[in-house]
Amino acid sequence: MELWKKSLKEISELINSKEIKPSEVVEAFIRRTEEVEPKINSYITFLGEKALEDARKKDEELVKKENRGKLFGIPIAIKDNIITKDIKTTCASKILENFIPPYNATVIERLEKEDFILTGKTNLDEFAMGSSTENSAFFTTKNPWDLERVPGGSSGGSAASVSAGLVPVALGSDTGGSIRQPASFCGVVGFKPTYGRVSRYGLVAFASSLDQIGTFSRSVEDTAILMNVISGKDEKDSTSSDREVPDFTNFIGKDIKGIKIGIPKEFFPETLDKEIKEIILNSAKQLEKEGAELVEISLPTSKYSIEAYYIIAPSEASSNLARYDGVRYGYRAEDYKDLEEMYSKTRDRGFGAEVKRRIMLGTYALSSGYYDAYYLKAQKVRALIYLEFMEAFKKVDLILTPTTPDVAFKIGEKTDNPIEMYLSDIFTVSVNMAGLPAISIPAGFKNSLPVGLQLIGKPFDEGTVLQVADRFEKINNYNLKFPNL
Amino acid sequence: MIDRETVLNVAKLSKLELTEEEVEVFSKQLGDILRFIEKLNELNTEDVEPFYELINQATPLREDTPKESLSQEEALRNAPQKEDGFFVVPRVVG
Numbered sequence: 001m002e003l004w005k006k007s008l009k010e011i012s013e014l015i016n017s018k019e020i021k022p023s024e025v026v027e028a029f030i031r032r033t034e035e036v037e038p039k040i041n042s043y044i045t046f047l048g049e050k051a052l053e054d055a056r057k058k059d060e061e062l063v064k065k066e067n068r069g070k071l072f073g074i075p076i077a078i079k080d081n082i083i084t085k086d087i088k089t090t091c092a093s094k095i096l097e098n099f100i101p102p103y104n105a106t107v108i109e110r111l112e113k114e115d116f117i118l119t120g121k122t123n124l125d126e127f128a129m130g131s132s133t134e135n136s137a138f139f140t141t142k143n144p145w146d147l148e149r150v151p152g153g154s155s156g157g158s159a160a161s162v163s164a165g166l167v168p169v170a171l172g173s174d175t176g177g178s179i180r181q182p183a184s185f186c187g188v189v190g191f192k193p194t195y196g197r198v199s200r201y202g203l204v205a206f207a208s209s210l211d212q213i214g215t216f217s218r219s220v221e222d223t224a225i226l227m228n229v230i231s232g233k234d235e236k237d238s239t240s241s242d243r244e245v246p247d248f249t250n251f252i253g254k255d256i257k258g259i260k261i262g263i264p265k266e267f268f269p270e271t272l273d274k275e276i277k278e279i280i281l282n283s284a285k286q287l288e289k290e291g292a293e294l295v296e297i298s299l300p301t302s303k304y305s306i307e308a309y310y311i312i313a314p315s316e317a318s319s320n321l322a323r324y325d326g327v328r329y330g331y332r333a334e335d336y337k338d339l340e341e342m343y344s345k346t347r348d349r350g351f352g353a354e355v356k357r358r359i360m361l362g363t364y365a366l367s368s369g370y371y372d373a374y375y376l377k378a379q380k381v382r383a384l385i386y387l388e389f390m391e392a393f394k395k396v397d398l399i400l401t402p403t404t405p406d407v408a409f410k411i412g413e414k415t416d417n418p419i420e421m422y423l424s425d426i427f428t429v430s431v432n433m434a435g436l437p438a439i440s441i442p443a444g445f446k447n448s449l450p451v452g453l454q455l456i457g458k459p460f461d462e463g464t465v466l467q468v469a470d471r472f473e474k475i476n477n478y479n480l481k482f483p484n485l
Numbered sequence: 486m487i488d489r490e491t492v493l494n495v496a497k498l499s500k501l502e503l504t505e506e507e508v509e510v511f512s513k514q515l516g517d518i519l520r521f522i523e524k525l526n527e528l529n530t531e532d533v534e535p536f537y538e539l540i541n542q543a544t545p546l547r548e549d550t551p552k553e554s555l556s557q558e559e560a561l562r563n564a565p566q567k568e569d570g571f572f573v574v575p576r577v578v579g
Contacts, residue, residue, distance in 0.1 A: 327564070339574055344502035347500050353510075357518075360501070
């Protein structure tokens, strides 16, 4: 089997047994990238040369060094809203087009400590606002399974890079589904941990109460390995949790007898695509055969999550994005007569349409006289959504749903209609509202396009999510299929 | 639709100088989104605590000890305009 098809775990074993060198690994992935990247455009900044230099240093360390990191020589791609010291971080925005961060995000520090190799920064919707990468200020990433379709978003570049075999794993961020929806569209594993499990320090803020860094991989075990590295309390993020981090790899390869899985009827409405419904319900039956117990549950308030999300997320965004003023970093307009005009011209020209739409919406929702009707109302609905999940988790260990209402849509299909675009996240948003961990794993194909299964866990119970996902993966092995590129 | 005056006022608060075309598009799109959001009024939330109070934890505290931070040079590295170790902005006082 070609090297680029191997998992993080397999590559790691080959390196540690000294069968291959880190530079051979990186060379294999660079060759693959040169071959298929021109078709999919997953990277904003590709760092092939630098990765190879890094790898050559590691070749020497492989001989000399005894205590090598858990990710020694593993190439990893990073979404371009996670900041990397001395490496351009753009958020796919014109306003940060030339921004070179003077420090690293905490997750980058943790990956470095374990000797990873950075391959580049991947494309996204501008500031992670979108569901297709079409809102990138630079270009749209293509879905490796069908180049006329979107890879999903906002972490579309990371999802596509893993799906196409440019890297074994990647990092992304998920505010309303931005890891799980593209993972579903690209046929890979996408994991959003519990809010607070992974430090957000150095993740460029979009909606701070919803944002969470997570992972892309082609196997659940690789997700567990990466989670072991990036999880845990960080004093630089006061919302990061000091809960003990278990060894997530202990949940791999276990049986799932007696685990109770809730099927919420609201996530299988009459209007849901028949094939998607069949694939997801068949997946549930497979898990039942493995010894899990299926329980019908109801989450009636979850259907309001998109509406509440489109008040809370833009409100937080309008506040977070106030920092882009053309003074300390980023783009500044060339012509202005005073400070006020410098701000407003810089921001109008620096931000794209969706970002401006959300800043406007958030500013409106938070403005005097509207706060109670919009923001406060949405925060109360969010509380109801959370409480309803907690009530359900008294009866079940896990909740199973489709990740998305349908497979990847065509490029351009939804760009004129923001609400249509927003609705592609209908099954993922409620999870962020309640701060829960959830995974999307490949569950089959509709018209040769991947379909994703979502498993939602209790707060800080990532383990059970990974355990069941791993079992499901090993029955079906959809993760071993690659797109024809 | 939301009216032109409201769009312009929100744009001013947002520090966005919108083009004429953007004003038109946003007055329609923001109107549509606000109408979409109104569905929340179907839910009775009278005695419900907002989420941030429900999960509220005490703000974590730490010792106030100085630590290494960015050098002036690093902090200014990305500034669009700088001079003598300062950020430069248009004159604000006459």
